[in-house]
Amino acid sequence: MKLVAAALILQDGKLLICQRTRHQPMPLKWEFPGGKIEEGEQPRDAMRRELDEELGIEAKVGEEVARIRHSYKGGAQVELRFFVVHQFAGEIENRIFRDVRWVERAHLPQYDFLEADLELVNDIASGKIL
Numbered sequence: 001m002k003l004v005a006a007a008l009i010l011q012d013g014k015l016l017i018c019q020r021t022r023h024q025p026m027p028l029k030w031e032f033p034g035g036k037i038e039e040g041e042q043p044r045d046a047m048r049r050e051l052d053e054e055l056g057i058e059a060k061v062g063e064e065v066a067r068i069r070h071s072y073k074g075g076a077q078v079e080l081r082f083f084v085v086h087q088f089a090g091e092i093e094n095r096i097f098r099d100v101r102w103v104e105r106a107h108l109p110q111y112d113f114l115e116a117d118l119e120l121v122n123d124i125a126s127g128k129i130l
Contacts, residue, residue, distance in 0.1 A: 001069075001077040005047040006034030006117075007059065008130060009085040014102040015124070017111060018054075021098045028098065030111040032082065043081050051085070055100070056093035059085045065129055070116035078116055084130065105130065 009016040009032075018033050020026060035050040037043055044061045051059045062084035071077045094100045103111070108125045123129045 001079055003037040003043075004034060004078055004080045005037050005043045005050060006032040006080055006082050007047055007051055007061070007085045008032060008065065008082055008124070009051075009059070009088070010130065011102065014104055015108065015130075016055075016092070017101055017103050017108070017113075018094075018097040019099040019101075021096070026114055028112070030113045031117060033097075033100075037081075044083065047083050047085075051088070054096050056095060057088040057090040060087040062086055066120050066123075068116060068120060072115065080116055082120065 016033065017030050019030050020028060022028060033051060033054050034047060035054070037046040043064070047061045048059055051057050064081055064083050066082040068080045068082075069077070070080070092100065105124050105127070108121045113121050120129065
């Protein structure tokens with residue numbers, strides 16, 4: 001099972017979402033920034049490292065607000081740990097994605113998110129989380 005840390009970055013009431021490139025697995029799907037937790041790495045440390053690598057920011061990682069296990073049709077399994085980020089240093093720089101956008105929570109379901117994120121996206125949009 002692949003362990004992943006993902007960030008729910010909030011600013012001015014909006015969340016940052018990112019679109020995968022055409023060359024990544026599950027191309028052009030939307031997701032929250034983050035990535036694989038390396039062996040021996042703490043989830044919050046992975047979160048800080050990934051946000052630096054992907055967006056060039058130094059994040060103050062907050063509480064874990066959701067943990068989701070998902071099995072894709074091809075057999076791949078993932079455990080996602082979602083952390084809130086209210087503060088970060090630096091300007092967001094798109095280093096690896098096709099697109100990054102700040103989106104109102106109510107508008108999240110309009111985007112074609114990864115299957116593993118869909119329940120969380122709906123919970124955020126409806127105000128159940130955050």
